[in-house]
Amino acid sequence: MLSELDGAKLIAGGQSLVPMLNMRYVFVENLIDINRVQGLSSVERPSPDVARIGAMTRQRDILADPLLRDRAPVVGEALRFVGHLHTRNRGTIGGSLAHMDPAAELMNIATLLDATVHVESTRGGRDIAIGEFPLAFMTPQLDADEMIVAVSFNLPRAGHGWSFHEFAQRHGDFAIVAVGAIVEVEPDGLTVGDARIVLSGVDFAPQRLRDAEDILKSRGPEATGAAAACAAGVEAISDAMASGAYRQHLARILTGRALSQAFDRARGASLQ
């Protein structure tokens, strides 16, 4: 249907699309409801270290999923910031990624976990690395006849530290700046094996802070301040909510807090 109808759009949970329709930001000629398509709404584990989330999995079910709670708790931490109970009851991961709102927490998390987006069309399927997924403002790399069917990612190593912080005007509102962090600390407590930091809300797509990650990997957890300082250097948009300079300030503060918490959690895990 998607490849045959003119001006067609898929509707998943509708928690981004329907507000946009209500405000007349979006006009569609044909709306295709995929809420009853079977087999798209579960969290699976195709191999021991991989999680695959069906595109139509409701945000609320992802939040409650035992595998993710245990092996990737940052997902649930971020989802608490996504809208409210009512919208999480309907909203899906595929819908959120397809809209690519600059403030969307799930885009941040997908980037943080280096996810792969699986899409399909009548022409066949393809996998898109999350880094390649954003094209422009609210525009992912999806052709008009393609639909997201799942998102998969490698589960972070057991004992990793994680954190998600966000500044918004009210709980559940669009993030002005959000940061997700994952750190893996070696048993010596001084060497950082892996560090991933992602800022969202600052630009049209989430930004990996690779400079800051390199600082942590070469200098260890003590370099948290220097790593957070890198966050102040990101390109940040100015809009009616906040200036670019204010976003950069928030980026530095939130990155510092997130890294401290992530390292505390990694230490806590190693003590157990």
Next chain:
Amino acid sequence: MSELHSTTLTVNGKQYTRDVDPRMHLADFLRHELGLTGTHLGCEHGVCGACSIIVDGRVVRGCLMLAVQADECEVTSVEGLAGSGGLSLLQEAFRECHALQCGFCTPGMLMTLTAILAENPNPSEAFLREELSGNICRCTGYSGIVKAALTVAASLRGRKGEAA
């Protein structure tokens, strides 16, 4: 004008079939097609929570769901809360605790809290306040609303205790 879709759904225990314009929201359907005006529409873009209704056991925004999407679904609106025995426990507690002022947000508050208490009969005040962040009361009468919910939770626990 788009083509109408025959939609059958159960609202507050009663089945209805209507030919529905696909652009009609579920909350508008309840109000205009069924005359159930207890569901209020405030912001119409999912922020204020006034239109909260329960669809297949989960509380959702009535303004962010299309009526055609509720085909074969079970919907509960505020009119479905009171039984033949009178007001529900929560509605009674709202009255006792002065949990409504102007009353505009009240249907949404009742539906949200009904769903929350059904799943978690032992909520903390902090939990309730966080979950209620999706329902806005412009009279800012949150104290009474939270108190009413805590009162109901306590009495639900008491009943369970008696049964055990």
